[in-house]
Structure formats: structure tokens, C-alpha cells
Amino acid sequence: MAGKIGLNVTQICLAEECSEDEIVEELLKLNEDPRVHGVYLHLPQASLTSRVLDTLKPEKDIDGCVLTLNQIISTDAPLEGKNALLVGGEGPVALALQCLIEKSGMVAVKINWSSTSLQRQVFFVLVCISSKFELWYLTAAYRTQVSLCFLSLSSLSSNSLNIVLSLSFITLLSWFLLFVDQNVVHSCCRWIQEKQYRPWLLRSLKLQPLTPVPSDIEISRAQIPKPVNQLAEEVGLLPEELEAYGRNKAKVRLSLLDRLHTQPDGKYVLVAGITPTPLGEGKSTVTIGLVQALSAHLKLNSFACLRQPSQGPTFGVKGGAAGGGYAQVIPMEEFNLHLTGDIHAITAANNLVAAAIDARMLHEATQSDKALFNRLVPSVNGVRRFSPIQISRLRRLGFNKTDPASLTPQEVSTFVRLDLDPSTITWQRVVDTNDRFLRKITVGQASTEKGQIRETGFDIAVASEIMAILALADSLEDMRNRLARMVVGTSRAGQPVTTEDLGVSGALTVLMKDAIKPTLMQTLEGTPVFVHAGPFANIAHGNSSVLADKLALKLVGRDGFVVTEAGFGADIGMEKFFNIKCRASGLRPNVVVLVATVRALKMHGGGPNVRKHTTNLSLVAGGCHSNLRKQIQIAHLFGVPVVVALNVFKTDTQAEIEHVCQIAKECGASDAVPCHHWAQGGRGSLELAQAVNEAANRPGNFQFLYDIEMPIAEKIRTIAQKVYGADDIELSPTAKDKIDYYNQQGYGLLPICMAKTHLSLSHMPDKKGAPTGFVLPIRDVRASIGAGFIYPLVGTMSTMPGLPTRPCFYDIDLDPVTEEITGLF
Numbered sequence: 001m002a003g004k005i006g007l008n009v010t011q012i013c014l015a016e017e018c019s020e021d022e023i024v025e026e027l028l029k030l031n032e033d034p035r036v037h038g039v040y041l042h043l044p045q046a047s048l049t050s051r052v053l054d055t056l057k058p059e060k061d062i063d064g065c066v067l068t069l070n071q072i073i074s075t076d077a078p079l080e081g082k083n084a085l086l087v088g089g090e091g092p093v094a095l096a097l098q099c100l101i102e103k104s105g106m107v108a109v110k111i112n113w114s115s116t117s118l119q120r121q122v123f124f125v126l127v128c129i130s131s132k133f134e135l136w137y138l139t140a141a142y143r144t145q146v147s148l149c150f151l152s153l154s155s156l157s158s159n160s161l162n163i164v165l166s167l168s169f170i171t172l173l174s175w176f177l178l179f180v181d182q183n184v185v186h187s188c189c190r191w192i193q194e195k196q197y198r199p200w201l202l203r204s205l206k207l208q209p210l211t212p213v214p215s216d217i218e219i220s221r222a223q224i225p226k227p228v229n230q231l232a233e234e235v236g237l238l239p240e241e242l243e244a245y246g247r248n249k250a251k252v253r254l255s256l257l258d259r260l261h262t263q264p265d266g267k268y269v270l271v272a273g274i275t276p277t278p279l280g281e282g283k284s285t286v287t288i289g290l291v292q293a294l295s296a297h298l299k300l301n302s303f304a305c306l307r308q309p310s311q312g313p314t315f316g317v318k319g320g321a322a323g324g325g326y327a328q329v330i331p332m333e334e335f336n337l338h339l340t341g342d343i344h345a346i347t348a349a350n351n352l353v354a355a356a357i358d359a360r361m362l363h364e365a366t367q368s369d370k371a372l373f374n375r376l377v378p379s380v381n382g383v384r385r386f387s388p389i390q391i392s393r394l395r396r397l398g399f400n401k402t403d404p405a406s407l408t409p410q411e412v413s414t415f416v417r418l419d420l421d422p423s424t425i426t427w428q429r430v431v432d433t434n435d436r437f438l439r440k441i442t443v444g445q446a447s448t449e450k451g452q453i454r455e456t457g458f459d460i461a462v463a464s465e466i467m468a469i470l471a472l473a474d475s476l477e478d479m480r481n482r483l484a485r486m487v488v489g490t491s492r493a494g495q496p497v498t499t500e501d502l503g504v505s506g507a508l509t510v511l512m513k514d515a516i517k518p519t520l521m522q523t524l525e526g527t528p529v530f531v532h533a534g535p536f537a538n539i540a541h542g543n544s545s546v547l548a549d550k551l552a553l554k555l556v557g558r559d560g561f562v563v564t565e566a567g568f569g570a571d572i573g574m575e576k577f578f579n580i581k582c583r584a585s586g587l588r589p590n591v592v593v594l595v596a597t598v599r600a601l602k603m604h605g606g607g608p609n610v611r612k613h614t615t616n617l618s619l620v621a622g623g624c625h626s627n628l629r630k631q632i633q634i635a636h637l638f639g640v641p642v643v644v645a646l647n648v649f650k651t652d653t654q655a656e657i658e659h660v661c662q663i664a665k666e667c668g669a670s671d672a673v674p675c676h677h678w679a680q681g682g683r684g685s686l687e688l689a690q691a692v693n694e695a696a697n698r699p700g701n702f703q704f705l706y707d708i709e710m711p712i713a714e715k716i717r718t719i720a721q722k723v724y725g726a727d728d729i730e731l732s733p734t735a736k737d738k739i740d741y742y743n744q745q746g747y748g749l750l751p752i753c754m755a756k757t758h759l760s761l762s763h764m765p766d767k768k769g770a771p772t773g774f775v776l777p778i779r780d781v782r783a784s785i786g787a788g789f790i791y792p793l794v795g796t797m798s799t800m801p802g803l804p805t806r807p808c809f810y811d812i813d814l815d816p817v818t819e820e821i822t823g824l825f
Contacts, residue, residue: 020049027055034240034255038062080105197263197557198236204296205526207681209326216324216825220332223524232520235301235528235555243517245340248331251517252530254476256551265553266301266560267696268587270640272574273595274623274631275761275768277609281597282324282647282678286685287565288523289327289677290593290645293689294561295527296682300693301560302527303552304329307534307544307567308343308519309336310462312434312801315809320824325678327685329521329529333821339531342470342515343432343461349483349511350464354429354456356504357488358443361420362452369409372416377404389503390415396500418497422454425489426782428799432461436802459799462534466508468787470515471533471545472584479516480509486786496745496785518548525682528555537567538758539799541576541789546585553587561696563593568758570594570631571723578638579705579719580751580789590696592635592642593688594669596628598652601660604628604769615653624663626769630761632668634723639701643691644672650679670695708749712739715752716778716792724761726776735792738781742790747783756794763794 003009014023023043030036039060041048101108205223213219226234228250232242238259243251271287287304294302306329309321320336322329329335338344363372377384384404386394391402399411407415431438438458445453461467465486473479484505487496499505518532530548535541543566552562566573574592582588598620603609605622628644635642644664646657657674664672671691676684706718713731720726731739742748759765762774780793811823 260554266556272570275569289685292682293685296525301556305564326681327677427488542567629667630770753789
């Protein structure tokens with residue numbers, strides 16, 4: 001009967017002697033399983049204890065065991081002390097009714113079949129204390145077969161109430177099956193309704209800004225964040241889509257994308273910046289201030305999508321990246337330190353690859369083909385079998401064999417020997433600390449490594465290709481495939497060696513299985529934030545994850561906003577966002593917010609680096625007409641409207657602010673507005689929110705800067721000339737050789753990720769404004785095949801920062817009594 005109406009029924013058979021605990025444990029699993037929409041209990045009477053009945057979720061109960069009696073009889077009248085007649089009170093359904101009756105404070109009076117004149121017809125008694133009888137879920141087709149004995153309320157004493165439902169035995173069986181099936185259908189309908197998009201019920205947190213503005217950590221600590229499960233419910237997340245990490249943060253499961261796959265995306269906003277000073281110009285604070293203004297003040301659904309900060313800068317020079325002032329992600333200590341362990345997972349995965357490389361080279365150098373084969377394909381109980389990842393390697397080698405015994409000696413040798421050339425290994429170990437002394441190291445010096453000594457080094461963890469993969473993957477399967485494609489070096493025959501060849505790609509996926517889920521947090525005003533991935537923008541593509549953006553775009557709804565940030569200036573982070581991230585995600589932005597500061601514009605206008613300047617409109621105009629104009633033009637190359645956000649500092653004068661906004665509009669910005677979010681929170685970014693809302697509703701004409709099928713050198717040249725303003729590029733012999741090699745290997749259709757200084761549009765950090773008349777030198781070209789891009793090296797780029805004379809950690813401490821952190825910013 002269930003099959004006829006399209007229900008998938010699974011029978012779970014418990015052992016006859018199973019305990020109450022075992023039944024409860026099974027029910028708890030079913031409660032939390034989103035694939036189960038309804039549960040019917042068909043257990044012995046002795047097993048249907050109140051604890052068992054109370055365990056089953058009401059929304060999954062299909063036989064009424066845990067419904068209240070008032071729901072069944074459709075009344076709000078008090079039931080305490082009244083009598084209910086239960087005829088034929090045997091079996092699970094009758095027992096369930098008895099439980100309901102007694103839990104409602106009524107007295108269940110049971111009579112057996114032989115003690116009533118209704119012997120041939122009576123099934124059991126339902127109770128009702130309204131003057132109108134309603135039989136729950138009984139359809140009209142069965143009403144004609146029901147005879148009722150009804151006693152009205154007026155004829156009863158205060159302590160008695162009896163209604164008899166009579167059914168023939170055949171009718172009983174049909175009714176019962178129909179009852180169960182209809183309840184399953186109702187349960188499924190309720191489940192489907194719950195899976196639909198849910199309008200937001202966001203409760204904002206009130207801010208009371210102080211003057212002068214306290215330190216970031218004092219502001220963060222003064223605001224009590226909402227519990228993360230409450231925030232999740234407010235933005236339409238289901239409980240089963242959340243994995244809480246304490247009170248203030250939670251991972252969000254990717255199943256959300258399947259649930260809301262038909263939901264239209266919201267509007268997509270990118271926050272970029274002009275070429276920054278070494279201290280940065282506040283893109284993170286602008287991003288947070290904007291979403292606080294949109295959600296808390298304009299009441300428009302909005303999500304911020306931010307990168308997770310590396311602990312290198314947090315303890316080095318720059319400090320944390322949670323925003324600042326009254327535009328922060330809270331708690332800022334949790335945001336800046338460890339978060340949910342994603343960077344640690346990347347570190348573990350990256351270093352597992354490094355260990356696998358060195359171990360494989362050692363074993364190949366010290367063992368025969370036969371010994372290698374016997375260890376790589378061990379005999380278990382007298383049988384040798386290839387693992388799935390080894391079968392994949394055989395397929396790539398062109399060997400369509402699955403029986404280890406069928407390989408020829410030559411095939412065995414080809415299979416077991418990667419024959420890595422140590423001089424071509426590009427994979428390095430990583431650590432999430434600024435440690436300049438790890439930039440070049442020697443490994444293999446112990447006698448146990450049998451002379452397998454080589455030079456290598458460490459990168460900072462966020463420079464790992466695995467971080468770039470995390471940011472660009474759009475599913476767990478996509479991440480698995482990308483991890484498998486990572487190239488760690490080449491063989492002596494010139495063939496690329498991948499992590500799949502090393503046999504480690506499956507293990508990497510296991511280490512990264514939780515890291516792929518974005519982390520949900522909130523701003524000071526209680527608006528939602530996804531924190532996920534954190535690749536650097538000068539040596540990688542510098543954007544938060546594709547998955548965080550996709551999840552957020554579904555959650556905000558058609559009229560909502562997702563605001564994400566690109567690292568460094570628009571020439572670096574924004575260009576890579578468009579040409580790399582948007583190609584990978586298929587998403588198209590509606591508007592660019594370009595962040596500028598008076599101090600940076602003065603620097604680009606000819607002033608010195610990062611000093612307190614007196615009012616100088618000439619320097620401001622010089623910076624606007626050079627760097628600001630160029631960055632606006634870069635955004636227009638992609639067909640996206642630009643709103644300039646002037647991040648106001650307390651030292652800026654009104655004349656300077658007005659001058660910047662006026663010139664920005666003359667340079668092609670759709671609008672230009674001052675932002676006071678640092679001192680005022682979302683209220684200080686209301687003008688920006690209104691300007692973004694207006695710009696995002698204009699029709700766009702997005703386009704990529706280059707055709708992906710262009711030759712590698714031409715793609716590099718296009719970026720150099722159109723984005724940086726170079727006359728041409730100069731490829732070193734090494735760069736030319738690498739390009740030829742990548743073309744031979746079929747990597748020519750990958751996008752370009754320029755590794756260049758962020759302190760200038762050119763390759764020369766001291767050249768400010770908008771330099772022209774230079775040739776961009778490309779000293780080397782490398783490839784991140786798993787991440788999916790080619791990265792030319794412009795000049796010398798360090799992938800491991802160093803600590804300054806006085807790092808931030810001098811001021812960071814913990815109060816052992818209160819456990820409060822001090823000195824973090």
C-alpha cells in the first residue's frame with residue numbers, strides 16, 4: 001500500500017531482547033536523519049515505555065504516539081480528571097492512545113471485546129469534548145462505514161466523558177493502513193515545507209558607539225553575540241545543516257545547496273581597493289560596515305564572506321583581520337585564532353604530501369622493483385589486491401589490468417617507480433607562523449635517511465596550493481579531484497608527478513572533509529558572516545571561498561546581498577576574482593565597491609609613505625587622477641559598475657573628503673561616498689549601502705579580460721598592458737621553457753594568477769600612482785594544476801614572511817583569572 005503511493009519504507013528489526021536504551025538510541029538516529037521523514041513504532045507493548053514514546057520527534061511520528069490528546073480530538077478544553085473509555089485496548093495503537101489519555105491527566109477505562117454488546121464492531125474509544133466529532137485523518141470514503149455512539153458534553157458529569165468509535169474488523173485494517181500512509185504523506189509534506197526557503201527573521205544587536213573609540217578587543221568584548229544556533233535559525237538554516245563549534249561559531253553543511261538549488265541568487269558585491277599603503281586601507285572594515293548597514297538599518301538580507309586570517313600576520317605586524325572599531329566580526333579572538341581549524345587541516349594535509357614525497361624517493365632509491373611492488377601491494381591472507389587509487393594509477397599508465405599477478409616485469413617497474421627528479425620538486429612544507437629561518441632548509445641529514453639529502457623550504461600555510469583549492473572548489477567531489485591533480489614535481493623522464501601518483505590524494509580529502517564547510521559567525525550588529533579560506537592575493541588569488549559565496553547567495557534571497565572581499569588592490573585581488581574565481585564559480589558580480597583612503601591617495605599623489613599629512617588637496621587630487629582613476633578603469637574593463645567608498649579617518653578634513661568624492665565621480669564611479677563605520681558601525685555606512693543598492697539594480701555587462709584559449713604568454717601580456725599599464729612583458733629563458741612545457745602537458749587553457757608586489761601597479765614597489773612606460777619582467781612561470789591556474793613570478797616573491805624587530809606578540813597576553821586575552825587587534 002505504501003509502495004502504491006510512492007513511499008519508500010524501510011523495516012528496522014530489533015532483537016527481541018533489546019533494551020530500552022537500544023530502542024532510544026535507534027530512535028535518536030532516526031530523529032537526526034534528514035532522509036527519514038516518518039517513523040512508525042511497531043514494538044511489543046512492554047517496549048512502548050513513556051521514555052521511548054517521548055524520544056520520537058513529533059514531526060516524525062506517523063501513528064500519533066506522541067501527539068497530544070487535544071490535537072487528536074481538536075479541542076482546547078481542559079481534560080484533567082475526566083474518564084475515557086478504551087474498548088479493545090490491546091496492541092501498539094491502543095497503547096499509544098492509553099498513554100496519551102493518561103499523560104493528559106485523564107483516566108483510561110479499558111474494557112475487552114467480550115465485555116461489550118458492541119463485540120463484533122468496536123475497535124477502541126476516541127475521546128472528544130466538543131459538540132462536534134472529528135475523526136483524525138479519516139477520509140470521506142471511510143466515513144460511511146463508521147457508526148458512532150456520541151454522548152454530548154451536556155449529558156456528562158464533570159468527571160466523565162465517553163465517545164465510542166465502532167468499526168468492523170475489515171474496515172479497521174483498511175482504516176489503520178490508510179491512517180499510517182496518510183500520516184506519512186502529511187509528514188513528507190511537512191518535511192518538504194520545512195526544506196523550502198525561509199524568510200529571514202534577523203534580530204539586530206544594538207550598538208552604542210563611544211567617543212573616543214575604544215580598542216578593537218574592548219569593543220568586541222563589550223558586545224554579547226547571539227548564540228550561533230539562533231543566528232542560523234534567523235537566516236533560514238535548518239538544525240541539521242549546522243555543526244556548532246562552541247557557542248559563537250558553526251560549520252554549515254553543503255547540503256544547503258541541494259535544498260535551495262531552485263532558490264534565485266541574491267546580488268553579488270565585491271569589495272576591492274586602490275593600491276594600499278603597507279598598513280592596508282580597511283577593505284575588511286568597509287565590508288563589515290556595509291553588511292551591517294544593509295541588514296541592521298536598511299533591513300535588506302545581507303551576508304559578508306571573508307577570508308580566514310593567517311596567524312602569521314596576527315602575531316607579526318599587521319594584526320588580525322576581523323575588521324576594526326564598530327565594524328567587526330565577533331568574537332574577534334575566535335575569528336583571529338584557530339577559528340574552526342581549517343588552516344591546521346591545510347597544514348596537516350600539505351605536510352603529509354611533503355612527507356610522502358621524501359619517503360617515496362627514499363624507498364625507491366633503496367629497494368628493488370620486486371621489493372617495492374611487494375610492499376606497495378602487500379599480500380593479505382595470501383591474496384594481493386590493488387587499492388582503488390593504485391588502479392587509477394594503472395589506468396593513467398595505460399595498463400588495463402586489475403590482477404597484480406598479471407603485470408609484466410616492465411609494467412611492475414613503471415608502476416612502482418615515480419622516479420622523481422629532486423631538482424624539480426616544487427612542493428614545500430608549511431607552517432602558519434612568520435619564520436624567516438625556514439625559507440631554505442636541508443632535509444635528510446640523519447643517517448637513517450641513507451644519504452637522501454636535499455634542499456627545500458617552508459612556506460606560510462596560507463600559501464599552500466591546498467588553500468587555493470579550498471577557496472576554488474565547489475563541492476567535496478571537486479575538491480577531491482583538485483587535490484588529486486596537484487603536481488609536486490616531474491620525473492626524470494619529464495612527466496608530471498601528482499599526489500594521485502603518490503597515493504595520498506584520498507587521505508588529503510579525509511583531512512580536509514570538515515575544512516570545506518564554511519564557518520558561520522556574526523558582526524557586532526548581529527548580521528551573518530561566512531569565514532572561509534584565506535589565500536594571499538600577491539602569491540595566490542586572494543579571495544574567500546566559492547562555496548561560502550554560493551551558500552550565502554542562496555540564503556539571502558533574490559533581493560538580498562552577498563558582500564565579499566578581494567585582497568590588496570583591484571589590480572591584484574579584483575582582477576583574480578574576475579578571471580579566476582568567477583570562471584570557477586560561474587557567478588557574476590553586480591557591483592564593485594572600491595575602497596580608498598585620504599592617506600593612500602596622498603601617497604599616490606606624491607606624498608611620503610604612511611605619515612600624518614596636513615591638509616593638501618593637491619596631493620589628494622594627484623592620487624585620485626592617477627591610482628584611483630586607474631583602478632576604476634580596471635573594474636570597467638570587466639563591465640561592472642563601481643562605487644567608491646572613502647574610508648574616513650579622524651585626521652581627514654571635510655575638504656579632503658568632498659574633494660575625493662567629487663573627483664571619483666568624474667573618473668567614472670557610479671557614486672562616491674564617505675564611510676564612518678569604524679566610529680559609528682552600520683549607521684556610518686548607510687550612504688554606501690544606499691549607493692550599492694542603487695548600483696546593483698542597474699543592468700550589468702560582465703565580461704572576462706581575456707579568452708581562456710589565448711596562449712599563456714598572450715594572457716600574461718593582456719594583464720600586464722590592460723591592468724598594470726605596462727608597455728610589454730619580458731619573458732626570461734626559464735619562463736619561456738616553462739610555458740613550452742605547460743603547453744606540452746595540456747595546461748595552456750588555465751587562467752593566469754600573477755605573483756606580483758601589491759604595493760604598486762608595476763613590479764617596482766616604490767613606483768606609486770599609475771606608472772607607465774615600463775616592461776614587466778617575468779622571471780619564472782609555475783603552475784598550480786590542482787587549484788587550476790598558471791602563476792608567473794614578477795620579480796622576487798617571498799612565500800614565507802619574517803618577523804619584525806617588535807612583533808605584535810609583545811602585547812598579547814592572557815589574564816589567568818578571567819581567561820581574557822589582551823593586546824590582540
